Amino acid sequence: MRGSEVEAVAVILVLGLILVIVFLVKTVRIVPQAFAGVVERFGKYHATLPAGLNMVVPFIDNVRYMIDLRENVVSFPPQPVITEDNLTVSIDTVIYFQVTDPVAATYEIANYIQAIEQLTMTTLRNIVGGMTLEHALTSRDQINNGLRGELDGATGKWGVRVNRVELKGIDPPPSISDAMEQQMRAERSKRAAILTAEGERQSAILTAEGNKQAAILNAEGAKTALILSAEGDREAAILRAQGEAQAIGQVFQAIHDGNPDQKLLAYQYLQAMPKLAEGSANKVWILPSEFSGALAGLGKLTDGAADQA
Structure with a gap:
């Protein structure tokens, strides 16, 4: 063979090897754990690839999206919300969600994270708008449950399940915060004064009860002492009288006997x-x-x- 023919054969072999490599690359698809691959054939949904090694038709099938099936956490920036008593509070939320249907999450909504954010804002305004500021500050669980129920119901058709909703913070205006701080200080001072007065009252009552019991015990002791002393004097008088009577009797008997x-x-x-x-x-x-x-x-x-x- 001439040199030109050898070179042509080598080029053909190299091109064939490249085509084989490209063919294998286009045919073999490796999907990571906890992911799902959405395959389109001629621009239309064809199949969903599970985690692991998968085979597709090269140049016909196209893995369009790789959907993360793990639970995701997204934190939305603070949003201004007006309460029922016309006070503006800033609320930031954290959403825990998980994709349950890769096909719906791909074709039913263009950007489900942005959609969840907008839906969270509107739902939060509806829920908190029917509460006063004090009620909103003390009803985090109620707001979380209401928000989760609304989001889960709306995102179900998108193949997304909202597992949990948390309010990171509810920040009232600075003037309201100062007023609330003053009110809390006044309440604490009031409770401290009440507790002090209660303690002093209980102390006075206990002192009076103690003095009363002491006086009663002293009176009872004095009474008992007087009774015992009187009984002792009576017994002594009886014994003296008996002794004198016996002495007189003995003297009289002696005189009588002596005649x-x-x-x-x-x-x-x-x-x-x-x-x-x-x-x-x-x-x-x-x-x-x-x-x-x-x-x-x-x-x-x-x-x-x-x-x-």
Whole structure:
């Protein structure tokens, strides 16, 4: 073969190899995990490629879109919303959504993210527009649930499911924020004053109750002490009276047993006389009528003793 013919054959082989490579590239399609490929044939939807290795007809089939099937998160910038009491608040939202139908997400809506953003704005204005500012600030869950329900119902035909809606922030105007801050400070001061007054009242009540109980206990203790003292005095008096009665009885019994005569009684009577003079208050003596009889008996006793001597 001549050199020119060899060169022609080499060029043909190279071109054939290039065509084979191009053919293989156009035929084999690798779809990543959690993605779906939308295939068009002659500009019309033909099939949906799952994740993994796929084969298509080269130069006829075209993988037009690669749709992400994972849950996506998109944050929308703050939007001004007018409340029922004509106050403008700025609300920014976060949407969690997922494509469930790649074909619908491709052909039913041109840009489903932009559509979700616009639908979120209008729905949020409708929901918050029927609330006062205070109600909107304290009803995040209600707004989230209402917004999610409206979005999920509208995006279902687009092959998109809205899983969750969150309000990142509800920012009232600065003047309203200052007024609310002053109101909260006043409420906190009011609650602190009420709690302080309640504490002082409870303290006074407890102190009074304690003093009352202490007074009652002291009175009961004094009463018990007086009762016990009186009972002790009574028992002592009874015992003294019983002792004196026993002593008198024993003395009387001893005298009765001794059978004393008149002389002995007169002598005992004279021995008791000095005791009558004891004490500084005994200045006047009153002698009983029996005293003369006792002296007479004693005189007779002494005269008899002298005669015997």
